[in-house]
Amino acid sequence: MANALEAKNISVQFGGLLAVNNVTFDIPNKSIVSLIGPNGAGKTTFFNVLTGLYKPSAGKIVYGGKEITDLPPHKIAEIGIARTFQNIRLFGLMTAQENLLVAMHSHLKSGITATILRTPRQRKEEREAEAKAQEILDFAGVGKWTHEFARNLSYGDQRRLEVARALALNPKVLLLDEPTAGMNAQESQVFIDFINKLVAERDIAVMLIEHDMKVVMAVSQRITVLDQGEKIAEGSPAEIKSNPRVIEAYLGKPKAARK
Amino acid sequence: MAKTTAPSNVAKSNRKWITGYSIIGVLLFITYQFLLPWEGLPLGIYDAIYQWMPPSAINESLVYIIMALGLNIVVGYAGLLDLGYVAFWAIGGYCAGWFMSEFFYFLNINFLGSVPAEAPGIHINFWMVLLIGGFICALFGILIGAPTLRLKSDYLALVTLGFGEIIPQVFFNGENFFGYNISNGTKGIVMVDPIPVGVKNLGPFDFGWKLLIFLFLTAVMVFISLRLRRGRLGRAWLAIREDELAASMMGVPLMRTKLSAYAVGAFAGGLGGVAFATHVNGVYAERFNFTISIFLLAMVVLGGMGNVWGVILGAFILSWVNGNGLTAFGQLYNDRFGTDIDFASFTFLLFGLVLILMMLFKREGLLPESRLKLMLHEGELDDEDASSSKKKVGK
Ligand SMILES: Nc1ncnc2c1ncn2[C@@H]1O[C@H](COP(=O)(O)OP(=O)(O)OP(=O)(O)O)[C@@H](O)[C@H]1O
Numbered sequence: 001m002a003n004a005l006e007a008k009n010i011s012v013q014f015g016g017l018l019a020v021n022n023v024t025f026d027i028p029n030k031s032i033v034s035l036i037g038p039n040g041a042g043k044t045t046f047f048n049v050l051t052g053l054y055k056p057s058a059g060k061i062v063y064g065g066k067e068i069t070d071l072p073p074h075k076i077a078e079i080g081i082a083r084t085f086q087n088i089r090l091f092g093l094m095t096a097q098e099n100l101l102v103a104m105h106s107h108l109k110s111g112i113t114a115t116i117l118r119t120p121r122q123r124k125e126e127r128e129a130e131a132k133a134q135e136i137l138d139f140a141g142v143g144k145w146t147h148e149f150a151r152n153l154s155y156g157d158q159r160r161l162e163v164a165r166a167l168a169l170n171p172k173v174l175l176l177d178e179p180t181a182g183m184n185a186q187e188s189q190v191f192i193d194f195i196n197k198l199v200a201e202r203d204i205a206v207m208l209i210e211h212d213m214k215v216v217m218a219v220s221q222r223i224t225v226l227d228q229g230e231k232i233a234e235g236s237p238a239e240i241k242s243n244p245r246v247i248e249a250y251l252g253k254p255k256a257a258r259k
Numbered sequence: 260m261a262k263t264t265a266p267s268n269v270a271k272s273n274r275k276w277i278t279g280y281s282i283i284g285v286l287l288f289i290t291y292q293f294l295l296p297w298e299g300l301p302l303g304i305y306d307a308i309y310q311w312m313p314p315s316a317i318n319e320s321l322v323y324i325i326m327a328l329g330l331n332i333v334v335g336y337a338g339l340l341d342l343g344y345v346a347f348w349a350i351g352g353y354c355a356g357w358f359m360s361e362f363f364y365f366l367n368i369n370f371l372g373s374v375p376a377e378a379p380g381i382h383i384n385f386w387m388v389l390l391i392g393g394f395i396c397a398l399f400g401i402l403i404g405a406p407t408l409r410l411k412s413d414y415l416a417l418v419t420l421g422f423g424e425i426i427p428q429v430f431f432n433g434e435n436f437f438g439y440n441i442s443n444g445t446k447g448i449v450m451v452d453p454i455p456v457g458v459k460n461l462g463p464f465d466f467g468w469k470l471l472i473f474l475f476l477t478a479v480m481v482f483i484s485l486r487l488r489r490g491r492l493g494r495a496w497l498a499i500r501e502d503e504l505a506a507s508m509m510g511v512p513l514m515r516t517k518l519s520a521y522a523v524g525a526f527a528g529g530l531g532g533v534a535f536a537t538h539v540n541g542v543y544a545e546r547f548n549f550t551i552s553i554f555l556l557a558m559v560v561l562g563g564m565g566n567v568w569g570v571i572l573g574a575f576i577l578s579w580v581n582g583n584g585l586t587a588f589g590q591l592y593n594d595r596f597g598t599d600i601d602f603a604s605f606t607f608l609l610f611g612l613v614l615i616l617m618m619l620f621k622r623e624g625l626l627p628e629s630r631l632k633l634m635l636h637e638g639e640l641d642d643e644d645a646s647s648s649k650k651k652v653g654k
C-alpha cells in the first residue's frame with residue numbers, strides 16, 4: 001500500500017528544546033493512524049510541521065511523491081493536507097457555511113471583477129460551492145446549522161464543524177488534533193463511526209492525535225507513540241497496549257494519562 | 260447567550276438598497292439643483308440650507324464617504340490597520356492634476372477631454388482619469404503592501420503611517436523632484452478640467468450636477484463593497500480578520516488576500532482623490548495631512564467597521580461636523596447667548612471626546628456589522644456563557 005504522506009527524520013527545535021527529535025512517520029493511503037503520547041510530547045508540534053506552520057530544523061516531508069517541506073501553509077492546504085486544531089479555531093463570527101466556503105477558497109476561481117459583476121460563471125461557482133458545503137455539513141452531522149454563526153454551535157457541533165471545514169478542502173490527508181476532547185462516551189462513539197465512514201467512503205487518510213485510549217484503540221490501524229519528542233514505539237493497537245516502554249512513558253507521568 | 264441569527268437574509272436584501280438610495284439621491288439632487296435656486300423658495304429655508312448644509316458641504320461629505328468606504332475594506336473587512344490612507348487621496352488628486360489640467364503646459368495631449376483640443380497640457384476624459392487614478396493608487400497599495408503586509412499588525416500600522424507622511428511630503432516639495440516639477444509644490448495645481456457628462460461640462464460651480472456624480476461614485480463603492488463582501492474574496496478577508504492562522508491553514512494565501520484588500524481600498528482612495536480635485540477645482544499639497552487619515556479612520560470606527568451603511572453614516576456626520584455643522588452651531592450659539600466662542604477650533608477636541616465615549620460605551624459603532632458587535636462584546640459574553648452556552652445553544 002502506498003503512502004499518502006511521508007515524514008522523514010523530522011526534528012523541530014525551539015531554542016534549547018528539541019520538541020520533535022528525528023521522527024519518521026508515514027500515513028498509508030486510506031488508513032487511520034494515531035499519534036499518542038503524554039502532554040508536551042510534541043504531537044501538535046509534529047502536526048504544525050506537516051501543515052507548514054513550522055519549518056522543521058531537519059528532515060523532509062513528501063506528499064504524493066513530491067517534497068513539500070518548504071511550501072507555505074496555504075499551499076499545503078490547497079494540495080490536500082487539511083487539519084483541525086486542538087483548541088477549536090473556527091471563524092466564530094462566520095456562518096457554518098461560510099466557514100466551509102473559506103476552506104474552498106483555493107479551489108474557487110472567481111476574481112475581483114467576476115465577483116463585482118456577478119458573472120454567470122461566478123454565480124454558478126458560488127451555487128455549486130454552497131451545495132457542496134451543504135453536502136459536507138450534512139455528512140458531518142451539522143447540516144441544520146448552515147446559516148448559524150460557528151460560535152453559536154454547541155461544543156460537539158463545533159468539533160464536527162471543524163472537521164467539516166477541513167473536509168471542504170477536499171483533502172487526501174486529514175489531520176485531527178484531539179477531535180474527541182471534551183466529548184462524552186456516546187459522542188465519542190458517534191465520532192468513531194464518522195471517521196470510519198469517512199475513510200470507507202472517500203479517498204482519504206486520517207491521522208489522529210488522541211488522548212482517549214478507547215477511541216485510539218477502536219479506530220487505529222497503527223499507533224505511534226511519542227515521548228519527549230522521540231518516537232518510542234510504533235505498531236498495531238495490540239502491540240502498543242503491551243509495549244513496556246509505552247506503559248512506562250504513561251505510568252511514569254500519571255497526570256498525563258488523560259488531560 | 261446573545262442569540263444572533265446569521266445574515267443569510269441580509270445577503271438577499273442587498274439589492275433593495277439601490278431603490279432607497281436612488282430616491283434619497285434624487286431628492287437631494289432636486290433640492291440642490293432646482294429648489295435652492297428657485298425664486299419662490301422662502302428665504303428662511305434658503306438661509307437655513309446655506310448655513311447648515313450648503314451645496315459644497317454635501318459634495319465634500321460625499322467625497323469623504325467614498326474614501327471611508329475604501330478604508331473600510333482595509334480596516335473593516337480585512338482587519339488591517341491603515342494610518343496613512345491620505346496618501347491615496349493625494350495620489351488620486353495629483354492624477355487629476357496631471358491628467359486634467361494645463362499643468363504639463365509643454366505638452367498637448369487631449370483624449371476626449373472637456374476643453375478645446377488646442378489647450379496646452381494633458382486633458383484626459385474625467386471618467387478615464389477616475390480609473391487611472393484608481394489603478395495607480397491600487398498599484399501603490401500593492402507596492403507599499405507587498406513588503407509590509409508580512410509584518411505584525413502593529414508594525415504595519417507604523418509603516419502605513421510613514422507612507423501617509425512621505426507621499427504628501429513628496430508632493431509638498433514636488434516642485435523639484437529630482438529636477439522635475441511634479442506638483443507645483445505649495446502653489447498647487449489650480450483649475451482642473453470640468454467633468455464632461457455628454458450634454459454639458461460640469462465646472463466648479465455646478466454643485467447640483469456634481470452632487471449627482473458623487474452620489475453615483477458613492478453608489479459604485481457601496482455596490483463594490485457589498486458584492487465583494489459576499490464573494491470569495493470577502494469571505495477570505497473576514498476569515499483573516501477572525502483568525503489569520505486558521506485562514507492560512509484552510510488554504511487562504513495571506514499575503515495575496517491582504518494585498519487585494521489593500522489594492523481595492525487604495526483604488527477607492529484614487530477615485531475619491533480625483534473626485535475631490537474636481538470638487539475643489541485644484542490640487543493643494545497642504546490639504547493632504549495626517550489628520551485626514553485619522554479623520555477617515557474615525558469615520559469608519561464611528562459608523563461601524565465593516566458595515567457600509569454605518570461607515571456612510573459615520574463619514575457623513577464627521578465631515579459635516581468638521582465642515583459646517585460646528586461652525587453653524589457656533590454661530591447659532593454665539594448669536595443667542597451673545598458669546599464669542601470659536602467653535603470650529605474645537606473640532607478635534609470634539610472628535611477625541613466622541614471617540615473616547617464610543618470606545619467606552621459603543622465600541623462597535625453607530626450602525627455596526629452584526630458580527631463585529633458580537634466580537635467586541637465577546638469578553639462580556641464569554642463570562643456569562645462559559646458554562647451555559649455549550650448545552651443551551653441551538654433551539
Ligand atoms: N511555538 C513554540 N515555541 C516554543 N516551544 C513550543 C512551541 N510549541 C510547542 N512548544 C513546546 O514543545 C513541546 C511540545 O509541545 P506540543 O504542543 O507539540 O505537545 P503535545 O504533544 O501536543 O501536547 P498536548 O498533549 O498537551 O497537546 C512542549 O514542551 C511545548 O511547550
Ligand SMILES: [Mg+2]
Pocket residue numbers: 043044045086
Ligand atoms: Mg497538542
